[in-house]
Amino acid sequence: MNAIHLSGRIATDPEIREFENSTLCRFSLAVSGPGLSAKSSNGQDREERTDFFSVEFWNPGGVADILEKGAPVLVSGFLKQDQWTTEEGEKRSRVVVSARLVELLESKAAADLRRQNAAAPARNGGRGRQARASQSRRRQPAAARR
Numbered sequence: 823m824n825a826i827h828l829s830g831r832i833a834t835d836p837e838i839r840e841f842e843n844s845t846l847c848r849f850s851l852a853v854s855g856p857g858l859s860a861k862s863s864n865g866q867d868r869e870e871r872t873d874f875f876s877v878e879f880w881n882p883g884g885v886a887d888i889l890e891k892g893a894p895v896l897v898s899g900f901l902k903q904d905q906w907t908t909e910e911g912e913k914r915s916r917v918v919v920s921a922r923l924v925e926l927l928e929s930k931a932a933a934d935l936r937r938q939n940a941a942a943p944a945r946n947g948g949r950g951r952q953a954r955a956s957q958s959r960r961r962q963p964a965a966a967r968r
Contacts, residue, residue, distance in 0.1 A: 824900040824901055825898075825899075825900055826897075826898070826899060826900060826901055826919055827896070827897070827898045828851060828853050828875060828896070828897045828898075828919065829853065829894070829895070829896050829897075829927070830851045830852050830853035830854065830875075830894070830895070830897075831851070831852050831892055831893065831894050831895070832849050832850070832851060832852075832889060832890065832891050832892060832893045832895060833849070833850040833851060833852040833874055833891065834849050834850040834891060835849070835890065835891045836848065836849040836886065836889045836890065836891075837849065838886055844880055844881050845880070845881055845882060845886065846878060846879070846880055847878075847879040847880075847882040847886045847889065847924075848876070848877065848878050848879075849877055849879075849889065850874050850875070850876060850877070851874065851875045851876075851877050851895070851897060851919070852872050852873075852874055853872065853873050853874075853875065854870055854871070854872045855870075855871060855873075856869070856870065856871065857869060857870070857871025875897075875918075875919050876916065876917075876918045876919065877897055877899075877918065877919045877921055877924075878902075878918050878919070878920050878921065879897075879899075879921040879924050880920075882924065885924055885925075885926070888926060888933075889924065889926070890937075892936060892940060893926060893927075893928065893933065893936070894926070894927040894928055895924055895925060895926055895927055896923070896924070896925045896927055897919060897921050897923070897924050898921065898922055898923040898925075899919055899920050899921040899922045899923065900919075900920055900922070901917055901918070901919060901920070902917070902918055902919075902920040903915055903916070903917050903918075904916050904917075904918060
């Protein structure tokens with residue numbers, strides 16, 4: 823059985839290539855999870871680790887228009903090994919995720935907020951999220967404002 827399900831964030835701007843009878847959408851997917859700590863002597867301590875996967879999605883339809891760097895997605899499909907020989911005669915291979923389903927894991931409002939936060943450092947002199955966080959801490963609960 824060859825099946826894979828990954829949940830993560832799109833790490834690169836998706837590349838769309840049009841062919842005569844089909845469309846290919848390619849992107850890198852960052853998936854975070856626990857990993858063994860290199861500094862742990864007993865191998866029990868865990869720290870966060872991020873792995874990157876190459877994803878190919880054939881005939882993505884309308885979903886290709888809403889995929890963008892930073893978006894959280896669920897990818898379901900299978901692993902495929904590409905093999906080729908370079909011009910120098912060297913054999914190469916790589917494993918890619920061939921997606922059957924790519925589902926956006928955020929609402930339109932959440933996507934708009936993520937885009938706004940990503941653009942904020944350029945507008946606010948690099949303060950972006952930190953500026954918003956400090957402002958929200960200053961707000962009092964509705965009961966205290968009466």
